[in-house]
Amino acid sequence: MTAPQDPRSLAWTIGAAVVVVLYVILLLGVESQLEIAGLLAAGIAAVAVAARFGVVARLGRFLGERDALLNTLVVAGTLVVTAFFHGDAFVLLLMATVIIYFIACLGLNLQFGYSGVLNFAGAAFFGIGCYTSAVMTAHTAVPHLLILFAGGAMAAAIGSILILPVLRTYSHYSAVITIAFGLLFKIFLEVNDALGGPQGLRVKGMNVLGWKFNSNIDIGGIEVSFYVNYIVLGLVLLALAFTFVRRVERSWIGLNLDAVRLDETAAACFGLNITRWKITAFTLGNFLIGLAGALFAMMLGFIAPTNFTFGDSLILVSIVLLGGIGNPWGLVVATAILIVVPEKLQAIQEYRFLLFAAMVILILLFRPEGLLPRSLRAYFPGWRTK
């Protein structure tokens, strides 16, 4: 059975979506630092007021049972914003970056949000994807779309080596191991001449059957930035990754991962193979992170070890913490905040780590479940008992 139709809530929801899209366009469009700061403050205030009057909760309940509607609105909204900024390379790059980071954070969410395996080497696995795509586009004739998946597979494969020491340790000790791995990875890149050393590598742009992603498009005399290509492909991959993560969550697999995270002993007493489920989450998560990295490298066209520092890993972890551990939608909000705000508000660019740290601490203190807390598992949203 599906949830009952409710035209009034539907109208409200679409209205809210239009407001959000307009707000995003405004925020991305204005240049003056003062206006941006004002808009951000207004946005926070509006959300606070809406939450106070229960609008946010009602929207959440309504959309919670209507997956397809929510997905459609988000994709449509992104396309509208993309169309609006079709010539603005800076804004489009920002949007594509958010989409790609979102894919990577979905992977981290599988690991950390569901199975509880901490991974402070997110940037390293992202980097493995990047370098795989750099080397493979330069030296092989493998179709570029397949290279994306090769990037994911490579990250998953290297992750399966790291999982051995991780499984032998508990909580923060295993976190320390992943930190060490991330640092080693960066040093390895810096001393490895075949991979360009500290100078990094050029990466060829995505090329699908002669369709060159890295050249601008001309549609009926309107010049469209090449980043639109990456936004569209990114959205497709994101839709796949999102569906995948959602299905993991809404299945016995997701239940197993939660059980492993919440109480290993109890889980083991009911037959769960703790190792198997941790490896599953870690490997699938790294695959998504590597996939995102491979696409990111093709879009940027150039990568260097300095893109994959411990700080970058921390940003990925902060996104998951901020957004709402285990809630994929929370990641959108958090990715947007952590990627877009420092870029737009140049004034805080230098202090962004300080700011992120403060935000994470505040969130952990006052709202430990994140901005958009995860709701209880609904295996089939809208499903009612007969």
Add this chain to the structure above:
Amino acid sequence: MSATPNNNGAIPLLAATGLSKLFGGVVALDKLDLQVFANQILGLIGPNGSGKTTFFNVTTGIYPVSAGRVVFDGQDITNLSTQAVYRAGISRTFQRSRLSLALSIFDNIMIGNHKRLNQGLWFNLARRDAFRRQFEESFEEARELVQVFDAPLADRMFEAIGGFPMIDRRRIEICRALISRPKLLLLDEPSAGMTQEETTELMDDILEVKDRFHGLTIVIIEHEMGVIERITERCVVLNFGQKISEGAYQEIARDRLVQEAYLGIE
């Protein structure tokens, strides 16, 4: 085999022989011989630290044994993993309830159903129709089971267990242990943290469940002597990891050793 009463020659469902467990120099179980017969409720009693919970933990594979053997249903389960013990048909509850409070009642019960659910990646992620059928069947089964304990609870299957009082948590913990249809259920102090009335209610539920699940055998650790007297058919009394007495409650209550060690009568 030990020289304990053998219940009219029946073969025990669970038999521990010379079972010992040492934690460093501390002897938690000392050459324990213990038998559990099918279809019975066995009470496991003794003062704090006498080795009752350790017996559960060793049997279910949480701790490795130091010496001795455990045979369950004709299979040697000594030092099997916790997972293998569960698959063999032993389920348990914990002294300090180990439910996942952030998860729903249904989720918690399904954790206990692990061996009967299809855990394949392909089945779970790609075959959503088949998964849905298994989900709906499991849901009905879980709801029927919860209904035995408490009908209103069965209408709140998708609420987080953290919001329920202790008695409901105990009920769900027992449901989690029962959903996989074990042959042997180990209950570790199910009345802990509950009032007298709640305990009575829960024991009624346990007796009803035992009636419904033909062939269910239960071992219960309990400090409430009233509970032990009411629901057990046989008792084993432990002290310092050794068995000091066994028999029906009336018999062990008269036992001088038991009185000294446990019931506090000089």
